Amino acid sequence: MTITEKLLERLLDEKKLSYCQDCGSCTGSCPMAKSLPDKYNPRRLLQRVSQDLPNLLKSDELWLCAWCYRCTERCPSGIQPTEIFLLTRNLASREGYVPENPKAIMRQIMKSGRSVQVPEDFDEWREGYGLPPIGVTISQKALDEQRKIFGKENLRRIEP
Amino acid sequence: MTEYLLYPGCVASVRELGYEMSMRAVFKALGATLKGRDDFNCCMPACLVHSIDYSKGLALTARNLAIAEEEELPLLTLCSSCFGNLSRAKYLLDKNQDLKDDVNKSLAEVGREYKGYAKVKHVVTALYEDYTPEVLMNLSVAPLHALKAAPFYGCHLFLPQRYAKFDDSDFPEKLDHLIEMTGADSVNYHEKSSCCIGCGSFFGKVSEDASLKLAEMILDDVKNSGADAIVATCPFCMMQLEVGQMKLKDEKGKIYDLPVFHYVDILGLSMGLKPEELGLGLRRLDSSPLLKRLERL
Numbered sequence: 001m002t003i004t005e006k007l008l009e010r011l012l013d014e015k016k017l018s019y020c021q022d023c024g025s026c027t028g029s030c031p032m033a034k035s036l037p038d039k040y041n042p043r044r045l046l047q048r049v050s051q052d053l054p055n056l057l058k059s060d061e062l063w064l065c066a067w068c069y070r071c072t073e074r075c076p077s078g079i080q081p082t083e084i085f086l087l088t089r090n091l092a093s094r095e096g097y098v099p100e101n102p103k104a105i106m107r108q109i110m111k112s113g114r115s116v117q118v119p120e121d122f123d124e125w126r127e128g129y130g131l132p133p134i135g136v137t138i139s140q141k142a143l144d145e146q147r148k149i150f151g152k153e154n155l156r157r158i159e160p
Numbered sequence: 161m162t163e164y165l166l167y168p169g170c171v172a173s174v175r176e177l178g179y180e181m182s183m184r185a186v187f188k189a190l191g192a193t194l195k196g197r198d199d200f201n202c203c204m205p206a207c208l209v210h211s212i213d214y215s216k217g218l219a220l221t222a223r224n225l226a227i228a229e230e231e232e233l234p235l236l237t238l239c240s241s242c243f244g245n246l247s248r249a250k251y252l253l254d255k256n257q258d259l260k261d262d263v264n265k266s267l268a269e270v271g272r273e274y275k276g277y278a279k280v281k282h283v284v285t286a287l288y289e290d291y292t293p294e295v296l297m298n299l300s301v302a303p304l305h306a307l308k309a310a311p312f313y314g315c316h317l318f319l320p321q322r323y324a325k326f327d328d329s330d331f332p333e334k335l336d337h338l339i340e341m342t343g344a345d346s347v348n349y350h351e352k353s354s355c356c357i358g359c360g361s362f363f364g365k366v367s368e369d370a371s372l373k374l375a376e377m378i379l380d381d382v383k384n385s386g387a388d389a390i391v392a393t394c395p396f397c398m399m400q401l402e403v404g405q406m407k408l409k410d411e412k413g414k415i416y417d418l419p420v421f422h423y424v425d426i427l428g429l430s431m432g433l434k435p436e437e438l439g440l441g442l443r444r445l446d447s448s449p450l451l452k453r454l455e456r457l
Binding site: 002003004006007031032034035036039060063064065066067068069070072073074082086087089090093098099100101102105106109113114115116117118122126129130131132134135138139141142143145146148149150151154157158 | 168170171173174175177180181184196198199200201202204205206207208209210211212213214215216219220223258259262266267269270272315316319320321323329330354355357358359360361362363364366367369370371373374377439442
């Protein structure tokens, strides 16, 4: 059993999930639910993690959490929806369900070491404002280390 | 003299250069030394990379912590999202030995190790904790008495409390306090500790629309509060609230006229630094009418 599986098992402990009082503090605190009330509901999402996992892994809803932690902070039962959703996405990614947009940003990170693209002549522009150069990518050694740590299997998971 | 290892992050150093200029000018004026490196990797947004592989994601984030340990300097982050990722990795690894062992197995493949003593600071936490509001108040030789500022906390500066260890999670007040040290009035409004959905805007059209809708709620609320400007702590929030105003003008004809500053901008102004030293001309929205009214232009 990998460490990820162990963590997920602990967070998804049936006994612990049954602590959910259905109070809706998570949904009431969630900025994504406030903005998209008919598309996103963390309380229901949490129920689906334990009751409807195979379908959930294929659904876009799993990828809408904006990772703000308000639900985790406010859950009166100490359930950690944010970390649970991140771990559940690991299961989706193993089955090949990663939406295209997140994949594209991750490819950008693996290619350059940054989540946003740096234009070719950017350092000249920075210099004009008295700022030190940052390069189009991070150092080659750092890029190699990054790819080695992330690993071939994960690199395959973010291919188009 | 205080020395930090600067962790510039992607958004600040590429998309919000004005903020990076401002932050460097203020820390220089405070007598701090900022050391740079060319081999930090992206903080690895948990909502993306840790979603693919929780443990390898943490290892990539912890690689940056390991570099800070090697330098024996506290990391100074410009972005709240970087601060959140690095603090989260530190919290999870320091608490769970199995996870730390697993992460260190990955780091050993590239000759690195996370030992556990790295320190993570954000520009705002460094100002609050290392310099203290009282010292900043004494440095405010040109106080901004005429400015009504709407503080915007964002998320990862203080959420969750157990990772960030900075402010109260329901009623944060440290940014309000810091704003008042510059002589400005910190305006109260409902959405001040709201989320900008910047970190959730990666999903495509659905989440971009969601973040614009939330930006509109926040901007309406700030406008009603009577504030002259927004003072944020995170370059990602700044970008969302700036671009949000531009889009809402194009799409709905709504004019908010709310310059978006970072806290260091108004701190710098109150310390007597010039708008051009603080890169205020490099922002997406024009703050010159407000700066003229404040007699800084």
